[in-house]
Amino acid sequence: MADQTKKSETDVSTNEDVEVDDDKEVAKEVAEMMHDPELLAAIQHQIGPVNPTPQMFYKMLPSPFKRRAHALKKHQLEATKIEADFYREVHALECKYASRYETLTSKRSEIVS
Secondary structure (H helix, E strand, C coil): CHHHHHHHHHHHHHHHHHHHHHHHHHHHHHHHHCCCHHHHHHHHHHHCCCCCCHHHHHHHCCHHHHHHHHHHHHHHHHHHHHHHHHHHHHHHHHHHHHHHHHHHHHHHHHHHC
C-alpha cells in the first residue's frame, strides 16, 4: 500500500514537471509568433480594429437597449432646450439690473479713489 502511495506521488510530481516544461515551450512558441508580422496582421484582421469606437459598441447592442438610448437622447435634448431658455432669461435679468449696478459701481470707485 505504501508503494502505491509513493508511486502516485512520483507520478504527480512527474506530471507537474511535464506541465511546467509544456508551459515553457508554449511561452517560447508564443514569443516567437509575436515577432512574426504576417501572423500578427492575420490575427488583427480576424479580431477587427484594436480601438473600437463607441458607434461600434452601439451597433452591437440589442434593439431594446438602442430604443432606450434613443429615448434618453430625446429627453436630454429637451432638458438642454429648457436649460438654454433658463440661461437666456438669466442673461436678460442681468442686463436689466446692470444699469442699477453701474451706478453703485461708479459711486464705489469715487469713494475708493
